[in-house]
Amino acid sequence: MKRTRRLTVIATAVLVALVPACAAERPPTESGGWDDTGEVTYWMWDANQLPAYQRCATDFEARNPDIDIAIEQVGWDYYWGRMLTSFVANSAPDVFVNHTSKYGDYTSRGLIEPLDELIARDGPDLSQFVEGTGDLWVGDDGKRYGLPKDFDAVGIFYNATMARDAGITPEQMQNLTWNPQDGGTYEDVLARLTVDANGVRGDEPGFDPRNVATYGLGIAYPPGGGSGQTQWSFLTATLGWGHTDRPLWGTRFNYDDPRFQETIAWWRSLVEKGYMPPLEQAVGNELSQLLQAGRVALVTEGSWNISTFAKLGGIEMATAPTPIGPQGFRSAMTNSLADSIAAGSPNKGAAWKWVRYLASPECQSVVAEGGVVVPAIASVVSTAEAAIGAHGLDITPFTRQLREGTAFPYPAAQHAADIDSIMETAMERVMAGSADVSSFTAANEEVNALFTQG
Amino acid sequence: MVTVDADVTAAPTSRTPGREAGGPTPGRVLAWACLVVIILITLFPFYWMLRTALSNGTTLATAGSSWLPVDFTWGAFRRVLGLATLEEAQAEGGTGSAVDFWVYLRNSVLVAGLITAGQVFFGALAAYAFARMRWPGRDLVFFVLLTALMVPPIFTQLPNFLLMRDLGLVNTYAGLVLPFFFMTPFAVFFLRQFFLGISREIEEAARLDGAGHVRTFFRIIVPMSWGPITTLALLQYVQAWNEYFWPLLVGSERSVRTLTVALGVFRAQTPQGNPDWPGLMAATLIAALPVLLLFIAFGRKIVDSIGFSGIK
Numbered sequence: 161m162k163r164t165r166r167l168t169v170i171a172t173a174v175l176v177a178l179v180p181a182c183a184a185e186r187p188p189t190e191s192g193g194w195d196d197t198g199e200v201t202y203w204m205w206d207a208n209q210l211p212a213y214q215r216c217a218t219d220f221e222a223r224n225p226d227i228d229i230a231i232e233q234v235g236w237d238y239y240w241g242r243m244l245t246s247f248v249a250n251s252a253p254d255v256f257v258n259h260t261s262k263y264g265d266y267t268s269r270g271l272i273e274p275l276d277e278l279i280a281r282d283g284p285d286l287s288q289f290v291e292g293t294g295d296l297w298v299g300d301d302g303k304r305y306g307l308p309k310d311f312d313a314v315g316i317f318y319n320a321t322m323a324r325d326a327g328i329t330p331e332q333m334q335n336l337t338w339n340p341q342d343g344g345t346y347e348d349v350l351a352r353l354t355v356d357a358n359g360v361r362g363d364e365p366g367f368d369p370r371n372v373a374t375y376g377l378g379i380a381y382p383p384g385g386g387s388g389q390t391q392w393s394f395l396t397a398t399l400g401w402g403h404t405d406r407p408l409w410g411t412r413f414n415y416d417d418p419r420f421q422e423t424i425a426w427w428r429s430l431v432e433k434g435y436m437p438p439l440e441q442a443v444g445n446e447l448s449q450l451l452q453a454g455r456v457a458l459v460t461e462g463s464w465n466i467s468t469f470a471k472l473g474g475i476e477m478a479t480a481p482t483p484i485g486p487q488g489f490r491s492a493m494t495n496s497l498a499d500s501i502a503a504g505s506p507n508k509g510a511a512w513k514w515v516r517y518l519a520s521p522e523c524q525s526v527v528a529e530g531g532v533v534v535p536a537i538a539s540v541v542s543t544a545e546a547a548i549g550a551h552g553l554d555i556t557p558f559t560r561q562l563r564e565g566t567a568f569p570y571p572a573a574q575h576a577a578d579i580d581s582i583m584e585t586a587m588e589r590v591m592a593g594s595a596d597v598s599s600f601t602a603a604n605e606e607v608n609a610l611f612t613q614g
Numbered sequence: 615m616v617t618v619d620a621d622v623t624a625a626p627t628s629r630t631p632g633r634e635a636g637g638p639t640p641g642r643v644l645a646w647a648c649l650v651v652i653i654l655i656t657l658f659p660f661y662w663m664l665r666t667a668l669s670n671g672t673t674l675a676t677a678g679s680s681w682l683p684v685d686f687t688w689g690a691f692r693r694v695l696g697l698a699t700l701e702e703a704q705a706e707g708g709t710g711s712a713v714d715f716w717v718y719l720r721n722s723v724l725v726a727g728l729i730t731a732g733q734v735f736f737g738a739l740a741a742y743a744f745a746r747m748r749w750p751g752r753d754l755v756f757f758v759l760l761t762a763l764m765v766p767p768i769f770t771q772l773p774n775f776l777l778m779r780d781l782g783l784v785n786t787y788a789g790l791v792l793p794f795f796f797m798t799p800f801a802v803f804f805l806r807q808f809f810l811g812i813s814r815e816i817e818e819a820a821r822l823d824g825a826g827h828v829r830t831f832f833r834i835i836v837p838m839s840w841g842p843i844t845t846l847a848l849l850q851y852v853q854a855w856n857e858y859f860w861p862l863l864v865g866s867e868r869s870v871r872t873l874t875v876a877l878g879v880f881r882a883q884t885p886q887g888n889p890d891w892p893g894l895m896a897a898t899l900i901a902a903l904p905v906l907l908l909f910i911a912f913g914r915k916i917v918d919s920i921g922f923s924g925i926k
Contacts, residue, residue, distance in 0.1 A: 205883060205884065206883055206884045206887075207879075207883040208704070208883065208884070211700060232868070233879075233883075234878075235878060235879060235881050235883045235887075236883060236884050236885050236887065237878065237881045238862075238878050238881070241862075242862075242866050245775075245863055245866070246866070248775075248779065249775075249778075249779045249784040249785070249864075250779065250784075251784055251785055251867070446887075446888050446889070448675070448888045449674075449675035449678075449888065450675075451675075452673070452674075452675035452676050453675045453676065453678045454676075462885070464884055464885070465884060465887060468884075468887060468888050471672055471704075471707065472672060473670065473672040473673035473676065473685070474673050474676035475676070
């Protein structure tokens with residue numbers, strides 16, 4: 161798996177380099193067409209949502225007998241590699257689920273269709289979407305490249321039984337505090353949840369940090385690349401730190417800021433204190449499996465995985481919002497997926513009809529009832545919250561961040577893949593203890609150079 | 615396995631007088647014990663795959679070090695073979711996506727079969743030319759061919775991919791098979807060594823009887839080299855069956871997707887999501903079965919042929 165994965169990474173890197181070459185050979189806008197009949201291929205990655213979207217497709221085909229929807233599900237691990245090969249091979253899907261961290265690569269090469277004129281002509285009314293979700297899909301050229309389909313936020317999943325045994329109440333979990341000096345009540349809880357091989361808790365005398373049976377906080381590798389979406393961004397944001405000079409499409413990054421570096425230093429200190437597994441114990445594991453195996457008691461994760469956590473057998477899970485920072489507010493990164501149309505599609509007319517239907521209350525209420533994600537259409541959010549809650553986990557600790565205005569958008573930027581590879585390496589070195597947090601200053605220069613070298 | 619172990623350790627005590635040279639000396643016993651240990655170590659990953667394949671995906675990690683299947687179920691095999699309903703699959707941590715196992719199996723058999731047939735046929739012809747025919751520049755061409763053996767395949771994948779794209783062969787069987795079809799330097803090299811070992815007198819006798827090169831090749835050389843040719847076919851088949859990267863590049867569409875690529879459906883579906891380990895292990899086991907069957911059917915023959923040629 162490791163080898164194939166490395167091969168895939170190499171091939172993806174080379175293919176990224178190939179895409180502009182063939183885009184120049186065959187301008188996609190010329191190869192595309194505006195037929196409004198025929199087969200529309202649609203790619204998505206989340207198999208859990210597939211049944212709901214299949215129903216949307218069936219409903220759509222009943223209304224539009226001239227159009228067939230062919231849904232192809234490709235798991236996240238392969239999705240972007242296959243997407244690139246398919247664009248290079250001129251066999252790209254007509255419509256596909258797009259991600260904020262990736263679409264800059266596609267807009268800069270003219271591979272996806274701007275939707276502004278179509279929206280002005282046919283709708284939908286953009287005010288129907290949850291505030292902020294639509295803005296993520298306006299590229300750095302000011303054009304809109306997708307209609308938002310859902311949104312997510314980051315929060316805490318924890319083992320409710322272990323918390324009860326440790327004497328931690330759900331009320332405490334709902335009102336955690338944090339600061340980069342002593343970690344606040346968040347660190348207290350992590351210490352309390354940590355248990356060594358002799359049954360001594362992390363906050364009790366005699367605790368052995370080198371022989372831990374259950375760690376308070378889980379970590380998965382790679383630890384968050386440049387965005388730290390689920391790992392640390394909810395902490396840095398409470399200090400007033402932002403990734404870039406502006407929320408979206410920034411061109412100067414701030415990894416040299418002391419607020420960022422002291423947050424990571426605190427996070428890293430959890431490993432030495434024995435509250436978080438060291439790199440060699442965490443690499444290659446999924447958070448959900450570490451939780452299930454009783455190796456960790458609490459993880460920070462995205463709301464898109466809530467149904468995975470709800471389904472975990474053998475343990476009782478609960479959710480909580482991210483901790484409140486030293487300035488008195490909590491924070492969470494929010495992201496929104498959208499459906500984009502390939503510029504080279506021969507039947508963009510039909511593709512647009514499908515995208516519009518996907519972003520309609522009809523389809524999104526079906527998705528809401530599916531109980532996996534929260535749709536971006538404001539009117540069905542409560543339906544989705546109820547459907548997800550019926551599976552056993554409360555999603556409101558996540559969605560409240562949007563209601564209370566404490567959510568901030570995913571820092572979409574150009575060169576996202578390069579930034580992630582620089583920051584992933586830098587972060588792994590720090591977390592492995594082979595570099596100090598001050599090394600981020602050099603990494604930051606490398607990142608910023610991506611924008612000045614053109 | 616345990617009984618085999620017991621037999622081996624019990625062997626020295628059951629030694630009887632009048633044994634021939636083949637009897638259990640301490641050295642022999644030690645050798646056998648080592649062999650058994652190696653066999654156990656070799657087989658253990660397969661046992662672990664089977665144990666995981668028979669586990670329930672949603673509870674697997676609750677007993678990560680259990681030697682027996684966790685929460686025993688045939689669910690993973692049912693998912694792989696497309697017998698489980700969507701609800702059943704999702705209830706056990708499986709994917710919500712359909713798995714067209716039989717389509718992928720057909721594709722794998724077809725692609726690996728075509729590649730093997732092409733490589734063995736054309737490779738044998740080329741090997742004969744290099745071993746027996748005299749033509750200007752032969753040794754230079756053979757040297758170039760051997761040099762090609764040194765080029766890591768990864769370097770040719772992308773140029774090949776662009777070629778296939780421009781030929782419009784992406785997502786077709788032709789695109790999957792062509793880069794491997796005509797020959798590989800290894801097949802030529804392998805068979806040439808065997809053809810060189812066939813005595814010239816036989817060939818000269820055939821020549822005297824009026825047979826040309828084509829006739830000599832098909833009537834004399836091929837029947838005499840049946841062992842090495844079968845061995846080569848088997849090796850190439852296994853390699854083609856396991857080929858992953860090229861089918862991933864050019865054959866990712868459902869209609870031509872091979873098993874190796876299709877197994878990806880069991881990997882993480884969402885960022886930081888949970889892979890369907892039991893499904894992946896069950897599918898991998900089933901995908902390995904055809905190759906295993908081939909070895910059971912032809913394994914003896916291969917050992918014989920290699921042994922035979924070694925003596926020569």
